[in-house]
Amino acid sequence: MTADLPDKALELRSLVTSRGTLELSLHDVPVPSPAANEVLVRVEASPINPSDLGVLIPGADVSTAAVSGTPEYPVVTATLGEGALKGLSARVDTPLPVGNEGAGTVVAAGSSAAAQALLGKTVGVAGGGMYTQYRAVDASACLALPDGATPKDGASSFVNPLTALGMLETMRGEGHSALVHTAAASNLGQMLVKLCLKDGVPLVNIVRKPDQEQLLKSLGAVHVVNSTSPSFSTDLVEALEATSATIAFDATGGGTLASHILNGMEQAASANATEYSRYGSAVHKQVYIYGGLDTGPTTLTRNFGMAWGVGGWLLTPFLQNIGAEGFARLRARVAAELTTTFSSTYTQEVSLAGMLQPEAFHAYVKRATGEKFLVAPQADS
């Protein structure tokens, strides 16, 4: 352990109580000592991703959120929504660390060669519990950032880049040649635009606002359709015909968007059909739901034949399926293109205590596309 490290550090925790409330607060926790193959990372930057909110504010009615405590140790309290407690029984009364990924400096290392090799390096980490000041993680969980890259550059080096790469790998692995993405103006969506341009993969971007169309077009996106436009259905079919996209990744989940996409794909596939088939086109049409911006039911109006699938898609099982070699290959690409293809932009930066201030809290819980928070655990509140 390096002599100038503190004994204690701040860590954000999320607590669901058996009384049906949610409490977010800062805890003083001991700075851990790394085990043989671990490194101690001084966390300097960590994004707030949609996947973090699922752990941070599960089932909470955020309109009831109130802040108490002190400026250094604020506490956010909110009421859980109707019926939410039932699905959370396994975490009741246990304060959970939050934050899937982040980046920082390796300030101490265990005895193994892999750990020692990272000492002093700036690393991206997918270790969980990253909304903290110091985090001991296995050396294998670290991605050494290229020379000159800052912790801010590497804060989002795991979830979004590997998700974008995972979508393309899934597309290719399942025999498709072009894809559709919804909530396409998100940080992930912008990354996917850059990645697909680089790899020459036709991409249909579905957004909800005119300024999002412009944003994506300024990045070079060719096909951007607005789901709130009166001409959405015909625009979508046109883009699907132009790209032959037969797989979609949908961040919204609920509502009729998945159904619209499948029906659009079927229309595009059968545009030139001359023979009657009561089972629709033989082209397999797939929508993967990877998020839940709309937590309502998914409604499928099945006018898209019989060759179709809708299912959940999640990064972790995808990475397990591709194995260690595949994972290493994708991570190497992320490192090589960290500040180009896989760069992220943030609209606001907050400290750990700042995360629990009303204005910031109510902004990031909205999951608004285009809004992106970066947490700086070393910053003063």
Next chain:
Amino acid sequence: MTADLPDKALELRSLVTSRGTLELSLHDVPVPSPAANEVLVRVEASPINPSDLGVLIPGADVSTAAVSGTPEYPVVTATLGEGALKGLSARVDTPLPVGNEGAGTVVAAGSSAAAQALLGKTVGVAGGGMYTQYRAVDASACLALPDGATPKDGASSFVNPLTALGMLETMRGEGHSALVHTAAASNLGQMLVKLCLKDGVPLVNIVRKPDQEQLLKSLGAVHVVNSTSPSFSTDLVEALEATSATIAFDATGGGTLASHILNGMEQAASANATEYSRYGSAVHKQVYIYGGLDTGPTTLTRNFGMAWGVGGWLLTPFLQNIGAEGFARLRARVAAELTTTFSSTYTQEVSLAGMLQPEAFHAYVKRATGEKFLVAPQADS
């Protein structure tokens, strides 16, 4: 060609007109001469399957059906439902033959050895257009029935037996060990009960009526749950826990049944979970929709984690995927167990002209589970 064959024969055809009507009628067609590798089958028995109704009465509002013509040549006319014509453009104004499968006697054969070997045999045929008196089909489309088996025994030797076998092959191929079936009191469902008992595969049968529960239990079914019972949800979860079934085949399609099954599977899978996972259980849960008894939208209330899929399942692409060897293996099993595992029962028999009589027509278009019609093309009207 054998000398005692007629020149002309009756054939049922279904016509969608550009005026938005459906017409079912009998045509006098020439008795075909078999090509080198073809045989001519005198069709004696052919079932009316749900999959035949899709070709017979596509999109028709059957409440508008009226019968005209003569007793020997009746004509059923009905109006197409709102918007139905659009999806049928490829078949407008072309009278289509109907009837996926049937059985009969090979009365003539082409010159090839395979065709000649079938001469005089009783065969099951999946040739399409089987609601006819004589049908020339490729020798490879014929299944020679075992000694003593009648055309009635072999009439349903293709669609239901191969669908039941295909469900089990799909289950095994995708790593599941037990399955769920809906509309389970159908002829197919009864076959699946017998097949799963024989193969030792745990099966959860979902039915809608108490007498259907009793019917399946009389066949030896262990798990039968009634979706109209007030205790359906808990009964279903109990059966899913008992069987560990994680794949379902659903004939209804629309409504909330697929969602109920996925949620039940998730409850069963997480019954013993102690650790909180916001993404639900890692067990993949799959529902295949293979029918459309309910043509309304499919509504999925996604409380079943992220490891799930819903999709279409169809016999033809399944058979294409398993290849010629797999197909031959399954057909050999059907022949060997034709009058045991794969036997069918029929509630009514009709001639070709009888199919177009009001009472019969209104009975089979209901697709009522348990009601099953057999067409006897050689019978007098």
